[in-house]
Amino acid sequence: MAERTPAPRLPETGGRLAVAVHQAGPIPLAADFDCAAGELLALVGPSGSGKTTLLRAIAGLYRPAAGVIACNGETWLDAGRGIVRRPQQRRVGIVFQDYALFPHLTARDNVRLALGHLEPAQRHAVAEQWLARVRLEGLAGRYPAELSGGQRQRVALARALAREPRVLLLDEPFSAVDQVTRRRLQRELALLREEIRIPIVLVTHDLDEAVALADRLCVLHGGRTLQAGPPGELLRHPASPEVARLLDRHNVFEGEVVTLEGRRYLRWGPYRLEVAEGLEALAEGSRLAWYLPDSDVVLHRRDRPSRGERENPVTGRVTEMVVLGGMTSITLGFDHGRETLRFDIATHAARRNGLARGEHATVSLLAGGIHLMPGHDAGGEAMGHMAADGGVP
Amino acid sequence: MDWAALSVSLRLAAFTCLLLLPVGLALGRALARARFRGKPLCEALVALPLVLPPTVLGFYLMMSFGSEAPLGALWQRLFGSGLNFTFTGILLASLVANLPFAVQPVQRAFEAIPPNLREAAWCSGLSAWQTLWRIELPLVWPGLVSALALTFAHTLGEFGVILMVGGAIDGETRTLAIAIYDRVQAFDEAGAASMSAALLVVSFVTIGVVYGLAGRRRWRRG
Numbered sequence: 001m002a003e004r005t006p007a008p009r010l011p012e013t014g015g016r017l018a019v020a021v022h023q024a025g026p027i028p029l030a031a032d033f034d035c036a037a038g039e040l041l042a043l044v045g046p047s048g049s050g051k052t053t054l055l056r057a058i059a060g061l062y063r064p065a066a067g068v069i070a071c072n073g074e075t076w077l078d079a080g081r082g083i084v085r086r087p088q089q090r091r092v093g094i095v096f097q098d099y100a101l102f103p104h105l106t107a108r109d110n111v112r113l114a115l116g117h118l119e120p121a122q123r124h125a126v127a128e129q130w131l132a133r134v135r136l137e138g139l140a141g142r143y144p145a146e147l148s149g150g151q152r153q154r155v156a157l158a159r160a161l162a163r164e165p166r167v168l169l170l171d172e173p174f175s176a177v178d179q180v181t182r183r184r185l186q187r188e189l190a191l192l193r194e195e196i197r198i199p200i201v202l203v204t205h206d207l208d209e210a211v212a213l214a215d216r217l218c219v220l221h222g223g224r225t226l227q228a229g230p231p232g233e234l235l236r237h238p239a240s241p242e243v244a245r246l247l248d249r250h251n252v253f254e255g256e257v258v259t260l261e262g263r264r265y266l267r268w269g270p271y272r273l274e275v276a277e278g279l280e281a282l283a284e285g286s287r288l289a290w291y292l293p294d295s296d297v298v299l300h301r302r303d304r305p306s307r308g309e310r311e312n313p314v315t316g317r318v319t320e321m322v323v324l325g326g327m328t329s330i331t332l333g334f335d336h337g338r339e340t341l342r343f344d345i346a347t348h349a350a351r352r353n354g355l356a357r358g359e360h361a362t363v364s365l366l367a368g369g370i371h372l373m374p375g376h377d378a379g380g381e382a383m384g385h386m387a388a389d390g391g392v393p
Numbered sequence: 394m395d396w397a398a399l400s401v402s403l404r405l406a407a408f409t410c411l412l413l414l415p416v417g418l419a420l421g422r423a424l425a426r427a428r429f430r431g432k433p434l435c436e437a438l439v440a441l442p443l444v445l446p447p448t449v450l451g452f453y454l455m456m457s458f459g460s461e462a463p464l465g466a467l468w469q470r471l472f473g474s475g476l477n478f479t480f481t482g483i484l485l486a487s488l489v490a491n492l493p494f495a496v497q498p499v500q501r502a503f504e505a506i507p508p509n510l511r512e513a514a515w516c517s518g519l520s521a522w523q524t525l526w527r528i529e530l531p532l533v534w535p536g537l538v539s540a541l542a543l544t545f546a547h548t549l550g551e552f553g554v555i556l557m558v559g560g561a562i563d564g565e566t567r568t569l570a571i572a573i574y575d576r577v578q579a580f581d582e583a584g585a586a587s588m589s590a591a592l593l594v595v596s597f598v599t600i601g602v603v604y605g606l607a608g609r610r611r612w613r614r615g
Contacts, residue, residue: 059512059516060515060516061512061515061516086515087512087515087516088515088516088518088519088520090516092516093516094513094516096509096512096513098507098509100507100509100510100512100513101513102510102513102514102528103532103612104531104532104612105612113514113517113519113527114517114518116517116518116519117518143612144612145612159513159517160516163516163517163518
């Protein structure tokens with residue numbers, strides 16, 4: 001479900017990070033989200049959506065004109081009351097996109113620098129412990145230029161954690177390393193999470209990464225938080241066509257509520273679709289956007305009937321087939337409009353069913369998967385603007 | 394060998410370096426970080442002594458050091474003596490003439506520091522001063538050293554500005570470079586040769602030592 005909070009308010013506290021930042025410019029922001037201790041919240045959105053700005057605001061590196069940021073019971077920013085804590089006072093652990101390691105200091109000294117809260121005599125040993133914790137034993141004496149990308153990222157993480165932060169901020173921490181290293185670092189972050197009980201905010205434009213790592217996603221666009229929720233929930237029930245588009249969901253359509261023999265249906269071109277939930281509450285004749293996760297598109301097999309075949313069968317023509325390894329992405333076009341339906345099936349299944357460009361194919365749109373978005377059209381904006389393709393611009 | 398002239402030259406170079414060091418640091422850092430409309434103008438002003446003919450710069454300095462000019466008059470009132478034809482006068486002139494050498498390398502060095510290094514330092518709990526001492530200064534060190542080396546070498550070789558402002562008063566404003574010129578004018582080529590050799594050696598040793606100090610650090614690899 002959407003978790004939108006209205007105006008800036010003093011957020012709840014206690015280990016929790018609460019952010020409510022609003023300003024008209026120079027960077028427009030209207031962001032409200034929170035992150036519980038031990039939770040990993042991913043801020044996702046296209047470039048320029050304000051993700052990094054929000055992260056910097058939490059760290060105290062950017063000062064928004066209005067808003068409240070509180071963490072662990074402390075108010076870090078309350079623009080209305082003139083409270084602005086400096087970054088040094090916030091106890092934030094941050095991993096920058098390029099890691100921002102101090103090039104003239106060894107890995108050990110990079111970490112040691114963040115141990116100002118300890119007695120000088122302890123710092124050396126504690127720095128070594130942190131490096132060991134991120135599996136960099138024996139590399140403490142190396143300079144950043146002598147480390148690989150993945151090793152640098154670990155030093156940055158060790159430095160961020162060494163501060164004993166109240167919140168861990170990760171700004172695209174996996175974008176500067178190769179795929180293999182990325183997978184390994186992501187695994188390690190997932191393991192590390194079980195040990196540290198502080199809010200973790202991850203900024204990423206990699207949706208797969210966000211879905212794999214985060215407890216909740218927060219979708220941003222133009223500095224606005226559009227929707228927050230668990231990844232599965234967002235992918236099945238995006239709050240608006242815009243959110244669906246930002247999450248790279250293709251199947252957003254426009255339909256009309258109709259009644260036939262006392263039952264409500266969703267009219268989509270020539271089809272009357274059954275919908276499991278939500279239609280009864282809508283006025284007859286109203287037009288609205290609807291969405292279907294591609295997992296709820298079932299291809300009718302040629303040889304024998306399959307599960308759910310009687311449910312909302314629709315027939316289209318294959319306009320595009322893209323083979324990506326073992327999976328094939330099928331795009332169906334329909335005679336009644338320019339909207340297209342896209343779904344993935346195993347490449348061997350596509351072959352067995354004789355799918356090819358220009359061929360007709362029949363699929364079922366599972367009634368339980370149809371998600372209604374009243375108040376929106378398929379383009380996500382004013383009615384009448386009919387997006388033929390819900391692809392990300 | 395004009396030992397008095399050598400002493401004037403070395404004193405002048407040393408004082409110029411010492412006084413321009415904090416100026417170069419402050420101005421170089423400010424120009425590297427600042428974003429304002431008049432910034433190109435400020436940079437042009439700093440660079441002006443670099444492109445101006447030394448006699449032109451010397452002429453303006455001489456005029457402003459005179460007791461009718463505001464600066465000269467103020468100096469006269471404060472310290473009871475004029476600036477032209479004094480060591481203080483050529484030191485002031487030398488500070489102006491060397492401004493670009495002291496500022497520009499430092500500015501470039503500060504510009505080369507990624508902004509998020511300072512932010513990372515703050516988020517690690519370092520105060521602004523600690524960040525300056527432990528992060529920024531070590532990183533601009535080579536720029537600072539090269540600024541000092543350039544300033545030192547350039548002061549030793551400065552001729553036109555010093556001659557205009559200071560003349561050639563023995564033990565006060567006659568630098569080695571001027572003394573060499575005087576020797577040549579007096580057809581004393583042997584004297585000019587020995588002093589030129591001295592200047593060559595001093596310059597080379599200074600620059601050598603200074604570049605040795607800056608050195609290539611291990612962390613600069615890769």
